[in-house]
Amino acid sequence: MTAVKDYQDTYLTEFQAREKEFAAGPSWLGEIRRAAINRFAELGFPTTRHEDWKHTSVAPISSVAFQPVSREHAAPTAESLAWSCFFELECPRLVFVNGHYNPGLSFLAGLPKEVTATRLSKALAAGTPAIEQHLARYAAFENQAFTALNTAFLQDGGFIEIPKGTVVEKPVFLLFVSTAGGQPAAAFPRTLILAGRESQATFIEGHIGLGEGGYFSSAVTEIVAGENAIVEYSKIHQESPAASHVGTVQVQQGRSSAVTTHNFFFGGGLVREDLNVVLDGEGASAQLNGLYLTSGRQHIDHHTVLDHAKPHCSSRELYKGILDGESSGVFNGRVIVRQDAQKTDSKQSNKNLLLSEDAVINTKPQLEISADDVKCTHGATIGQVDQEAIFYLRSRGIGKEEARKLLTFAFASEVIGRVRYAPLRDRLRDALFQSLARRARREDA
Amino acid sequence: MLKVKNLRANVGNQEILRGIDLEVKKGEVHAIMGPNGSGKSTLAQILAGREVYEVTAGTVDFEGRDLLAMSPEDRARAGIFLAFQYPVEIPGVSNMYFLRSALNTIRKNRGQEEVDAMDFLALVRKKMKLLDMDEALMNRPVNEGFSGGEKKRNEVFQMAVLEPKLAILDETDSGLDIDALKVVAQGVNALRGPERAMIIVTHYQRLLNYIVPDFVHVLSSGRIVKSGGKELALELEHKGYAWLEDEVAAEHAL
Numbered sequence: 001m002t003a004v005k006d007y008q009d010t011y012l013t014e015f016q017a018r019e020k021e022f023a024a025g026p027s028w029l030g031e032i033r034r035a036a037i038n039r040f041a042e043l044g045f046p047t048t049r050h051e052d053w054k055h056t057s058v059a060p061i062s063s064v065a066f067q068p069v070s071r072e073h074a075a076p077t078a079e080s081l082a083w084s085c086f087f088e089l090e091c092p093r094l095v096f097v098n099g100h101y102n103p104g105l106s107f108l109a110g111l112p113k114e115v116t117a118t119r120l121s122k123a124l125a126a127g128t129p130a131i132e133q134h135l136a137r138y139a140a141f142e143n144q145a146f147t148a149l150n151t152a153f154l155q156d157g158g159f160i161e162i163p164k165g166t167v168v169e170k171p172v173f174l175l176f177v178s179t180a181g182g183q184p185a186a187a188f189p190r191t192l193i194l195a196g197r198e199s200q201a202t203f204i205e206g207h208i209g210l211g212e213g214g215y216f217s218s219a220v221t222e223i224v225a226g227e228n229a230i231v232e233y234s235k236i237h238q239e240s241p242a243a244s245h246v247g248t249v250q251v252q253q254g255r256s257s258a259v260t261t262h263n264f265f266f267g268g269g270l271v272r273e274d275l276n277v278v279l280d281g282e283g284a285s286a287q288l289n290g291l292y293l294t295s296g297r298q299h300i301d302h303h304t305v306l307d308h309a310k311p312h313c314s315s316r317e318l319y320k321g322i323l324d325g326e327s328s329g330v331f332n333g334r335v336i337v338r339q340d341a342q343k344t345d346s347k348q349s350n351k352n353l354l355l356s357e358d359a360v361i362n363t364k365p366q367l368e369i370s371a372d373d374v375k376c377t378h379g380a381t382i383g384q385v386d387q388e389a390i391f392y393l394r395s396r397g398i399g400k401e402e403a404r405k406l407l408t409f410a411f412a413s414e415v416i417g418r419v420r421y422a423p424l425r426d427r428l429r430d431a432l433f434q435s436l437a438r439r440a441r442r443e444d445a
Numbered sequence: 446m447l448k449v450k451n452l453r454a455n456v457g458n459q460e461i462l463r464g465i466d467l468e469v470k471k472g473e474v475h476a477i478m479g480p481n482g483s484g485k486s487t488l489a490q491i492l493a494g495r496e497v498y499e500v501t502a503g504t505v506d507f508e509g510r511d512l513l514a515m516s517p518e519d520r521a522r523a524g525i526f527l528a529f530q531y532p533v534e535i536p537g538v539s540n541m542y543f544l545r546s547a548l549n550t551i552r553k554n555r556g557q558e559e560v561d562a563m564d565f566l567a568l569v570r571k572k573m574k575l576l577d578m579d580e581a582l583m584n585r586p587v588n589e590g591f592s593g594g595e596k597k598r599n600e601v602f603q604m605a606v607l608e609p610k611l612a613i614l615d616e617t618d619s620g621l622d623i624d625a626l627k628v629v630a631q632g633v634n635a636l637r638g639p640e641r642a643m644i645i646v647t648h649y650q651r652l653l654n655y656i657v658p659d660f661v662h663v664l665s666s667g668r669i670v671k672s673g674g675k676e677l678a679l680e681l682e683h684k685g686y687a688w689l690e691d692e693v694a695a696e697h698a699l
Contacts, residue, residue: 393547
C-alpha cells in the first residue's frame with residue numbers, strides 16, 4: 001500500500017532557504033518565526049485522528065507540494081475582478097495578490113488622518129512599536145499547526161490602528177486575491193487590527209479566487225478591541241472550487257467592548273475557520289454570525305471558541321448553513337466560562353438546511369462551565385425546507401420552485417440582516433442570490 | 446362553479462372521505478358542519494391541493510376544469526383560496542412581500558397588470574381597516590408571533606386582497622372571541638357577491654349567525670348525511686350531533 005506523501009518538508013526547506021531574508025527583519029520577529037517553524041515541524045499537519053480535525057481531512061493541502069509564493073504573479077486587472085460583487089464596494093481598501101501588496105488596485109482615500117491603515121510589511125519595516133507589542137501575541141500556535149505555519153512565513157497583509165476615541169465611518173476593506181498560476185501556490189496573509197479604547201470601526205476581509213485552479217491560503221488575523229471599543233468584522237470567502245483555506249481569526253476584547261463578527265462562505269474547496277474570541281474584560285459582549293452555502297463537494301469547517309474570561313460578559317452566536325449536492329459542513333462551537341466569570345450570558349445556535357440527500361453536517365456544541373451563576377444555552381437544528389410553509393405559499397399562487405427559493409433565501413437572510421453596513425448587506429444578498437440561481441440552473445440541466 | 450362527485454380520499458391507509466357529493470354555484474355560501482373527525486378539514490384541504498391526502502375515487506370540476514389534476518399554485522391562480530385552520534409561520538418572509546407576490550401572480554394569470562408598490566400599499570391599507578388590523582403587521586414575517594386571532598384575521602385579510610372566486614374557510618372561527626369573530630365575519634361578508642362562492646367549514650353554529658349561509662351540509666364519517674337551509678344549523682346547535690346520528694340511523698332503517 002502506498003502511503004500518500006505528506007509535503008510538510010517543503011515548508012521546512014523553504015524556511016531554511018529564506019533564513020537570510022527573515023534575518024533582515026526585526027530580531028524579535030525572527031525569534032517568533034523560528035519558534036513557529038519548529039512547532040510546525042513538531043506538530044506536522046493534523047490528521048482526522050485529532051479530535052479538532054476529525055471531520056476535516058487536510059489531504060488536499062498536505063499531499064501537494066505547494067510553493068510559498070515569493071514573487072508576484074501577473075497582477076489581475078480590475079476588469080477580471082469585476083465578477084465579484086464585493087469588489088465593487090466603495091470603501092478604502094488594501095489589495096493583496098497571492099500575498100503581495102498591489103498598489104494599483106488599492107486606495108485609501110476617505111480615512112481620517114489619525115487612522116493608520118497600511119500594509120503589515122511596511123509597518124514592520126518602519127519599526128512601528130505597536131506591532132512588536134501585539135503581533136503574534138494572541139493567536140497561539142502551540143497546538144495549531146496552520147497558525148504556526150502562517151506565523152513562520154507571514155509576509156504581508158493589513159495593519160490597521162484606530163486611535164483612542166476615533167470613529168471611522170466607512171469600513172476598511174482588506175482584499176486578498178489568489179490567482180492560480182502553473183505551480184500550486186501557497187500564501188500566508190497576516191493581519192493585525194488594533195481598535196483603541198472607545199474607538200468605533202468596521203473591517204471587511206475578503207478572500208477571492210480567480211480562475212478554477214487550486215491554491216492554499218493560511219490566513220491569520222488578530223483583532224484587539226480596547227476598552228469600550230465597538231468593532232464589526234466580516235470575513236468573506238469567494239474562493240476557487242479547488243482552493244484550500246485555513247484561517248484563524250483571534251479576537252481579544254477589553255472591558256465593555258462590543259465586537260460583532262460575520263463569516264460568509266460563498267465559494268472554496270476546503271475551508272477551515274477557527275474563530276477564537278476572548279472576553280477579557282468585564283461587560284464585554286460578542287456577537288458571532290456565520291452563513292455558509294455549500295454545494296458540489298465543498299467542505300466548510302467552523303470551529304469557534306468563546307472564552308468568557310471575566311464576569312458580566314455576554315455572547316450570542318448564530319451560524320446558519322445551507323448544504324447541497326455532496327457537500328459537507330462542520331460546526332463546533334466551544335464556550336468556555338472561567339471560574340470567575342459570574343453572570344455570563346451566552347446563547348449559541350447553529351441551524352442547517354439540507355437541500356440534498358447527500359449533504360452532510362456535523363454539529364457539536366461544547367460547553368465548559370466553571371462558574372456557577374451563569375446563563376448558557378445552545379441549540380442546533382438540521383432539517384429540510386418546511387413543507388407546510390411551501391404548501392402555504394403554493395396555495396396563494398406562488399410556484400413550487402419559487403416557494404423553495406423564497407424560503408431558502410429567507411433562511412439565509414437572517415444572518416445577512418445582521419451586517420450593519422448596508423452596501424455590504426446588498427452585496428451579500430447578491431452573492432446569495434447568485435448562489436441559489438446557480439443551484440436552480442443545475443437542477444434544470 | 447364547483448362540482449364534487451363521489452369524492453373518496455385516504456390519508457395513509459385510513460379512508461377519511463367516503464363519497465362526497467357537493468355542488469356549489471356562483472353567489473352561494475355553503476356551510477359544512479360536522480363532529481370532529483368527520484372529514485371537514487380534509488375536504489377543504491383536498492380542494493386546495495394538499496398532497497398528503499390521496500384521492501382514491503371521484504371527480505372535482507371547477508369551472509369546467511379538472512381540479513384534481515391541477516397543482517396547488519394553479520388552483521390559487523384559477524381563483525381558489527383556502528383560509529387555513531392552522532396557518533403556518535414563515536420566518537424571514539415578510540407579509541408584504543409574500544402577499545404582493547401572490548397578488549401579482551394571480552393578476553398575471555387573469556391577464557391583469559401587476560400592482561406597483563404604491564398601489565399595493567394603498568390597497569392593503571384599505572383592507573386592513575376593514576379587518577381592524579394593525580398596519581405594522583405588514584412588515585412582520587408571515588404569521589410570526591401572531592396570536593391565534595391575528596392569524597385567522599390575516600387569512601381573511603389575504604382573501605380580501607386576493608379576491609378569489611371560490612373561498613374556502615377552514616374553521617376560521619375556532620379559537621376566536623366574539624369580537625374577533627364579528628370582525629372576521631364582517632370581512633367575509635364584504636366579499637360576498639354574485640360572482641363569488643364560499644364554502645364555510647365550521648364546527649360551531651355561532652359563526653353562521655354572522656355569515657348566513659344559503660345551504661348547510663352535515664358531514665359525518667366522511668359522508669354528507671344531511672343537507673338543508675340555514676335552519677339546519679340552528680337545529681344542530683339546539684339538538685347536538687348525536688341527534689343527527691340518530692336521525693340518519695332512523696332514515697336508513699326505513
